[in-house]
Amino acid sequence: MTSPLYPTLYQVNTRVLLQNLSRSLDRPATLDDIPDWMLDAWVGVGFDWIYCLGVWQSGTAALQVSRSNPIWLEEYHQLLSDLQDEDICGSCFAVIDYTVQTGMGGNEAMERLRDRLHQRGLKLMLDFVPNHTAPDHPWVQAHPDFYVQGTEEQLAREPQNYCRVALASGEQVFAYGRDPYFPGWRDTLQLNYGNPNLQVAQLDELLEIAHLCDGVRCDMAMLILPEIFQQTWGISIEPFWEEAIGKVRSSNSSFVFMAEVYWDLEWTLQQQGFDYTYDKRLYDHLRDQQARPVREHFWANLDYQQKSARFLENHDEPRAAATFPPNIHEAAAIVSFFSPGLRFFHQGQREGYQKRISVHLNRGPQEPIDGRLKEFYDRLFNTLKDPLFREGTWQLLECHPAWEGNWTVDCAIAFSWTHQTIRNALVVVNYAPNQSQFYVSLPFSNLEGSMIHFKDLMQDYRYNYSDNILHQPRLYLDLPPWSYHVFEVSRIA
Secondary structure, three states, X not given: OOOOOOOEEEEEEHHHHHHHHHHHHOOOOOHHHOOHHHHHHHHHHOOOEEEEEOXXXXXXXXXXXXXXXXXXXXXXXXXXXXXXXXXEOOOOOOEEEEEEOHHHOHHHHHHHHHHHHHHOOOEEEEEEOOOEEOOOOHHHHHOHHHEOEOOHHHHHHOOOOEEEEEEOOEEEEEEOEOOOOOOOEOOOEEEOOOOHHHHHXXXXXXXXXXXXOOEEEEOOHHHHOHHHHHHHHOOOOOOOHHHHHHHHHHHOOOOEEEEOOOOOOHHHHHHOXXXXXXXXXXXXHHHHOOHHHHHHHOOOOHHHHHOEEEOOOOOOOXXXXXXXXXXHHHHHHHHHHOOOXXXXXXXXXXXXXXXXXXXXXXXXXXXXXXXXXXXXXXXXXXXXXXXHHHOOEEEEOOEEEOOOOOHHHHHEEEEEEEEOOOEEEEEEEEOOOOOEEEEEOOOOHHHOOOEEEEEXXXXXXXXXXXXXXXXXXXXXXXXXXXXXXXXXXXXXX
C-alpha cells in the first residue's frame, strides 16, 4: 500500500467520536463500532491517512489535574454550558501506557480498525509523546532516574515548574514537562534524555507503537533535540531521533514520522529522518493576511516543501472558521492545500465548526454546519483527488506588474502544476483586501502551437487564449479581494 507524493491526512478526535457514537447507540462505543460507512466516506473524500488522536491509556493523576485546574475549568465551561465531570477525561498527552484504552476496545480493537482501514487503502497514524509522561506512569516508581528531578530550592523558586512526588524511598522533587517558554504542564512529568536507559526505553515504546499503525505524529518533537534540551534543563544529551527513526525503519521501511515542531527547527528534524514537519510558519503568515511573507515562504527548497505538513487548524490551533473570515478562509485554503507537502485536515474543519475542543474533554458542543464552507471543502477535496495535484510537479510562479507603479502585484500568489508533461494547472490567489491586477508567466511549453483552454476546477469559469501568452508575461488577471482560480490548462484541438 503506497501513498501518493502529496497525501491527505484527516485528524479524528477519537474520544469525541466514540462519545458521539455512544449516544447514538445508547451504550459505550468502542473502535469496533466505528461504522464501515464512515470509513468509506473518508475514502470518498480522498483521505490517505486517518490520524486517531487520544487513544492511549491515561491515569487518574492527570485526570485530577484536568478536573481541578481553574483556568482549564473556565475553558471547559465556556465550551460546554452543561459540563459534567464525565466530560473531563484528562489530557490525551498525559500517557501512562502505550496500549489503547480498554474502553475503546484495547489493542485488539485498534488492530481491527487498522485492518479495516487498510482494506480501503487508508493508513493509520497514532501519537507518540516523547517529552513527558503522566505523573502516575509506572516508570515514576520503578525508574525515577528516567525523569528530570529538582531541588527544594528550585521548587520554592519555580513552583510552576516543579512538584513533590511520593516515592517508596520518600518524597522527591520532580520537574513538570514543559518547553522553555512556558510554565510546566502540571499533569505531566519531564523525561530525562540525559539517561541513556531512558532513551532505550523510549525506543522500545516506539517499536511497540509501530506494530499497531503505519505512522506516528510526534508531539513537540523539537523539545528533545540536544540543543533545546540543554537550553531548557542544562542537561547534555545524545541525539535521539536519528537513531530511533533508523531502528524503527529497519523493521518497517515504510513507517512514517510526522513532527509537531516550531521555532524554525523544521529542517533540522527533516534532516534527522522525519517525513513531515508541521508548517506553522505558513499558517501564521496566512493568519496575518500578508501576501508577501506567504509567497516568500515558498522560496524554500522543494525538498523542504515536500516534507511540510500544511494545515489551517488542528487540535492545538483555533478553529479555522473562527480565525479566518469566509473569503479569507477559502483563499488561505487554496494556498495551503495546492502547495506541495502533506495536506492536514481536522475533524470539523470541513463543516465550519468554530469551537475548539480541549484535549482534556471527550465531548464537544453541537454546532450548525456552515453550508457554504462545506460546499467549498467538498469541491476542494474532489479537486485534490486529481493525480495532477497528488503526483504532479509544483512550481512557484513569477508575477509582474500590470503597469508601471502598480503595487498590487505584491498581493499575488501563483503556482503551476504539471503531471507527466501532458497535464497542467495554474493556481492564482489575490491574498489581499483590495482588487489586484498582474501578469503571470506560464511555464507550459507543451501547449505551444494551439489555442489554450482555462477551466476553473473550483468555480464555473472557462476562458480561451492564443498560445502567444506563453512567450511573455501576457496572462493578465484582475482579481477581486481574496479571490482565486484553480485552472486546468489544456490544448484546444
